Amino acid sequence: MRLLSRRALLWGTVGTLGAVTALGAGSLVACNRRLAEADPREAAVRLAEALPEVFAPRRLAAHWHEGGQPEALLQALQSRPAMRRALAADCPASRRALVRAEIAADFAAGDICIVDRLVVSRTEALVASLCRRYV
Amino acid sequence: MIYDVVIAGAGPAGITLALELSRAGLRIALLESGGEAFDPDTQALYDGEVTGNDAFDLTAIRLRMLGGTTNHWGGHCLPMDEIDFRRRPLNGMSGWPFDRATLLPYYARAHDWLRIGPFDYGRDIGAGLRERDFLLPNEARLETVPLRLARGPLRFGDAYGEALAGASNIDLQLHSNVTGLALDGDDRMAGVEVAGLDGSRRRIEGRAVVLACGAVETARQIMLANAAHGRSFGDAGGLLGGCYMDHPTAGAGFLHLAEPTPVKAYWNFGVESAEGTPLRYLWRLSDAALEAEGLVNAQFFLIPLSDDSAERAREREARRADRALRSIAKWATGRPDRGFQLSQAYCDFITNADSFAAQTWTDTVHGGTRARRLLLKFESEELPEPSNRVTLTDRRDALGLPLPALHWVPGATERDSMIRSATLIGQIAGAAGLGRMELEDYDRPFWGTTTSWHQLGTTRMAANPREGVVDPDCRVHGTRNLYVASGAVMPTNGRANPTLTILALTIRLADHLKAEVPAL
Numbered sequence: 001m002r003l004l005s006r007r008a009l010l011w012g013t014v015g016t017l018g019a020v021t022a023l024g025a026g027s028l029v030a031c032n033r034r035l036a037e038a039d040p041r042e043a044a045v046r047l048a049e050a051l052p053e054v055f056a057p058r059r060l061a062a063h064w065h066e067g068g069q070p071e072a073l074l075q076a077l078q079s080r081p082a083m084r085r086a087l088a089a090d091c092p093a094s095r096r097a098l099v100r101a102e103i104a105a106d107f108a109a110g111d112i113c114i115v116d117r118l119v120v121s122r123t124e125a126l127v128a129s130l131c132r133r134y135v
Numbered sequence: 136m137i138y139d140v141v142i143a144g145a146g147p148a149g150i151t152l153a154l155e156l157s158r159a160g161l162r163i164a165l166l167e168s169g170g171e172a173f174d175p176d177t178q179a180l181y182d183g184e185v186t187g188n189d190a191f192d193l194t195a196i197r198l199r200m201l202g203g204t205t206n207h208w209g210g211h212c213l214p215m216d217e218i219d220f221r222r223r224p225l226n227g228m229s230g231w232p233f234d235r236a237t238l239l240p241y242y243a244r245a246h247d248w249l250r251i252g253p254f255d256y257g258r259d260i261g262a263g264l265r266e267r268d269f270l271l272p273n274e275a276r277l278e279t280v281p282l283r284l285a286r287g288p289l290r291f292g293d294a295y296g297e298a299l300a301g302a303s304n305i306d307l308q309l310h311s312n313v314t315g316l317a318l319d320g321d322d323r324m325a326g327v328e329v330a331g332l333d334g335s336r337r338r339i340e341g342r343a344v345v346l347a348c349g350a351v352e353t354a355r356q357i358m359l360a361n362a363a364h365g366r367s368f369g370d371a372g373g374l375l376g377g378c379y380m381d382h383p384t385a386g387a388g389f390l391h392l393a394e395p396t397p398v399k400a401y402w403n404f405g406v407e408s409a410e411g412t413p414l415r416y417l418w419r420l421s422d423a424a425l426e427a428e429g430l431v432n433a434q435f436f437l438i439p440l441s442d443d444s445a446e447r448a449r450e451r452e453a454r455r456a457d458r459a460l461r462s463i464a465k466w467a468t469g470r471p472d473r474g475f476q477l478s479q480a481y482c483d484f485i486t487n488a489d490s491f492a493a494q495t496w497t498d499t500v501h502g503g504t505r506a507r508r509l510l511l512k513f514e515s516e517e518l519p520e521p522s523n524r525v526t527l528t529d530r531r532d533a534l535g536l537p538l539p540a541l542h543w544v545p546g547a548t549e550r551d552s553m554i555r556s557a558t559l560i561g562q563i564a565g566a567a568g569l570g571r572m573e574l575e576d577y578d579r580p581f582w583g584t585t586t587s588w589h590q591l592g593t594t595r596m597a598a599n600p601r602e603g604v605v606d607p608d609c610r611v612h613g614t615r616n617l618y619v620a621s622g623a624v625m626p627t628n629g630r631a632n633p634t635l636t637i638l639a640l641t642i643r644l645a646d647h648l649k650a651e652v653p654a655l
Contacts, residue, residue, distance in 0.1 A: 055391070055571040056571075103565070104565070104568060106565075107562050107565035107566035108566040110562060112558070112561070112562050112565070114558065117388075117576070118572070118574075119561030119571060119572040119573075119574065120565070120571060121565060
């Protein structure tokens, strides 16, 4: 007597993979929902730990006023894939790495702005501006 | 006596032309206003007015003596880029009437005169350099490029004085100022009128006359001839004296480095090519980037500049002591620098010995000061604008000739190009994690620029007489035998320091004259 048929093995594998996928996707959805509902203050506090990745954040914050209100700043940050993950990341080191990656991606894509004669990425300007409001 | 060729001006172009023609057996009169040494009275003949960006003096940026301005140049040599010949200036003026390939064989021969090794400007010509010696790998938009230094820097009077004296068919006449062009018929020069500061005057006749006296003086001489003879040689388009170009230079910005950075090729003054030519490395935007963005050409020197004033002062003092020590060493080995004074050099060294010792300790133990901030100093192409021009004034020099006036204003297109170029470099540096660019203040008068001491373009080359002053053979339009050997003929000036191109053009002219003079 066979303990495990080929069909059972196949369906079992598919089921396990499906469950893992559903769990991961569900987590992401939940995470995104949480972030969508997150207030700018909470985001600023989380991003403050990544400020060393931002060049001259005080100077940027003092001179860059194009981002609008905190809600708009947060929305702009959440529209960036790496920043969305950074805001969700619990590990500060991961958060910094993700912010660094987003900044590099901005430069590579030419998404830059000139703030008080500094050539910086838009993410830097957004992060500096948001953090200045609360941190 | 009628010479084959009369050359006015014994700077690098005049000397090279004379020696090239001498090899073909032509009889040459080489006229030099000054002598072998600097003379203030002769130098005063270079007086003139400057308006616009006027923070320089016409008597200071050129030298009127054997060897000309190579007596105080920096020795930087590099060819113009492909794009400089391929595209027209961004303001719609005409460009070069031939391509870069036409000049390549002459560039190679100019290398021999300048003693700067083979004609090779690949990034990898620096002996012993590795990838880690550069800040960034070459990429599609930003290139690291070398320039070669004519060691010394090479002073043509010293370097070729013996050759001139030894050539039986070169008649070098010092203290001989050209005061006019002698006309023979409608379009032919009989020779030149010459005067000395001692009051002597004479005419020197030749089958061809070559003006090799720099952009301001060359244009002035043709203007004086036109006024004296009621002609408009080279001026059919009203461009004689116009389209003066320099390489406006200033700080483009500071690159704040992400990490303290050890010595790189850009500020390592010990780098040489395999055959021993000193090199300097710099950045430029690629031809593709310049075309895609519609920018003028430019080169960027990278200069470590600490934001700590005490550290900067120490480095400055250490460099002063180092220079003093080197000049004492050269004196001790029988090769003294021009104007060397042992007491002054000794004093310079002793005064700065503490900083020298501290810097030497840093260099030895820590592998040199680590740079945290780099000044990007640009030298920009300048568009040929007819309004930037040399004219004659009512004031006269000691020989009774009207003094020139130079109007020079670097344009808004060049300024906007430098802002965009520096921003693009900042973007590339940011993407590479190298650091952040802080742009300079471009709202200062003339956007903070000054002269690079490069005077070019007042007798620009064009096939059409209405678009230029000389034809592609460097012959003044409307004349049969009046030529120009100078950076004055350049229709555009790219980013490159001009001496190598001036010599390449001069050698090309020499080949033309070797074939042409027998028929003149």
